[in-house]
Each structure stands twice: as structure tokens, then as C-alpha cells.
Amino acid sequence: MLDRVPESPIPVVGVAQFYARDIPEIPFPEGTDLLQVLWCPNDHELEAVGSAPAPLLVWRRATDVTDVLAEPPMRDHTTPDGGPETPVADLSYEDYLPRPCVLHPERVAEYPFPEELPEHLQTALDAWEDDSEHSYQYLLSIAPGCKIGGWESWHATDMYELPCDVCGTETEPLLQLDSSEWDGGSAPRWRPLEERHLEWSTPECQETLEPTTLQLGRYAALTIFLCPRSAEHGHRLTIQ
Incomplete structure (x- = not known):
């Protein structure tokens, strides 16, 4: 349950928007070419996710x-009884209010989470990691940070199915919103070369590490999944 419930509705918050001309891989419904991702910036008890903002x-x-x-x-909210205006930030969780920033997308190659691979490939990867100082997961597998598409990282829970609520087709990742763009384990592979000169714990480094200032779950990532048959079938969520 929510530990606080606003006395009256509050506005949803813009999180991101994407154009088909820029990212044609997004399964835009026929007749559309703009996706706007919004959410309620308060905790909602969501199935299989727990407390999280509710996306739209x-x-x-x-x-x-x-x-x-x-x-x-x-920016402001007026109560139904005509009371004083209250800043939306005071009615929201600060961790769910993204800092405005410009997207600079980069295409990268990802590989499935090990549990999604055939057993013989999992065995080969386990043997390779035994002889390596780094993990396959951090070096080659799944990019951390905010991203469109790609693969899900099932590092916080066991992998589970996410069928479409309408037709039962297994859903696929649409958008991952992460609390950070990389961490100590993934930095050797996924930290941008242009930012590696920045010293840890400095404001400049922190801004590149957490450009949106979102904090989801326990410093985790929220992924929105869509049905590949129809984006209009709704969405499913994970937090990993």
C-alpha cells in the first residue's frame, strides 16, 4: 500500500519521448510516430514489481x-477547495522526478542473459568465466543504463515469463530506465570512453553516472515490456 495518498489527483510527469524517424525499431501502432512515456511520480503497488511509479x-x-x-x-497544483497551490515536487517522490536531459542514443550490440541461452552455451560461458577475471554479464552481455530495446538482465530475481495480458504472447523489452548508466562492475565495458577521465565521486562524474537522477527500486532499473503483436495491448514491468 502507499504510505501516503494525495488528497486530490496530481499531474503525471513526462519521462521520455521518441519519434519513429529516430528509432524505427519501436513497434509504433499504425498511424502513430510519436511515443510519450509518462508516469505518476508516486509509489504504486504493481504486480510482480512492488513499489514503483505507474507508467503511461x-x-x-x-x-x-x-x-x-x-x-x-x-508546476503547481490547486486543491479542489481552492486552497493554496502546492508544487508538484511536494506531492511526489523526488526519486521519480527525472532531471531534464538531452538524449544522445548510441547503437550497441547486446547478448541475452545467460539463463536465456541453451544449456550447452551456459556451460561454455561458466567455464570461460572460471578462467577470466571479469564476468560475461558485465563484459559482453547486457548494457546497463537507460536504453530502448535490447535484453533484460535477470540479476535480482529468477527469470520469469511476462505474457501479454490480452493475447498471452510473451512480451519484449521496450524501454529500460536505470538508476545509473554504469557501475563499478560494468564500467570497464560500458562506461563511455569520453567520460573515463572523470574522477569518481566528483560532481562531473556523478552527472554522467546519473544523468536523469532517477532512483528506482533499490538503485535498480525499471523495464517496460510490450506485446510484439500489438503495442496497444498494454505493457508489463520488471525491476531488476
Whole structure:
């Protein structure tokens, strides 16, 4: 259950938006070319996830977005009884309010989590890791950080199925929102070369490590899954 419930509805918060022209791999429903990811910036008890912000996916046509506001209409909130306005930040969890930032996407090659591989490949990887100072998971497998598509990392729980609630088809990762872009284990492989000169614990390093300032779960990543048959079937979630 929520440890606090606002007395009246609060605005959802914009998290990210993507255009089909930039990322055609996203399964946009017919007639749409803009995906806006929003969520309620408070804890919700979600099935198989626990406490997390509740996402909302809005599929639109970019040409329909004609009047773009210079300032978001969600800075203040007025109570129904006409009481004093309260900043949305005071009605939300700070950890769920993303810091505005510009996306600089980079395409990378990923490989499935070891448990998703055939048994003979898992055995070969285990033998390779026994002779290596690094882990397959950190070196080659799954990119950490915020990303579109790719594979899920099942490092916090056992791997489990996420069938579509409408048709039963196994869902696939759409968007991962991570609390950090890399950590001590994944830094040798996934920390950008352009940022490796920055000293740990400095403000400059912290800004590249946590550009969105989101804190999800126990410093974890929230992944939104979509049905490959229809994006309009809704979504499923994990936190790893």
C-alpha cells in the first residue's frame, strides 16, 4: 500500500519521448510516430514489481502536436477547495522526478542473459568465466543504463515469463530506465570512453553516472515490456 495518498489527483510527469524517424525499431501502432512515456511520480503497488511509479504510454501522431507549451502545465497544483497551490515536487517522490536531459542514443550490440541461452552455451560461458577475471554479464552481455530495446538482465530475481495480458504472447523489452548508466562492475565495458577521465565521486562524474537522477527500486532499473503483436495491448514491468 502507499504510505501516503494525495488528497486530490496530481499531474503525471513526462519521462521520455521518441519519434519513429529516430528509432524505427519501436513497434509504433499504425498511424502513430510519436511515443510519450509518462508516469505518476508516486509509489504504486504493481504486480510482480512492488513499489514503483505507474507508467503511461501515449502513442500519437507528431503532426497533431501543434501547440507546444513553453512551460509544462504541471508546476503547481490547486486543491479542489481552492486552497493554496502546492508544487508538484511536494506531492511526489523526488526519486521519480527525472532531471531534464538531452538524449544522445548510441547503437550497441547486446547478448541475452545467460539463463536465456541453451544449456550447452551456459556451460561454455561458466567455464570461460572460471578462467577470466571479469564476468560475461558485465563484459559482453547486457548494457546497463537507460536504453530502448535490447535484453533484460535477470540479476535480482529468477527469470520469469511476462505474457501479454490480452493475447498471452510473451512480451519484449521496450524501454529500460536505470538508476545509473554504469557501475563499478560494468564500467570497464560500458562506461563511455569520453567520460573515463572523470574522477569518481566528483560532481562531473556523478552527472554522467546519473544523468536523469532517477532512483528506482533499490538503485535498480525499471523495464517496460510490450506485446510484439500489438503495442496497444498494454505493457508489463520488471525491476531488476
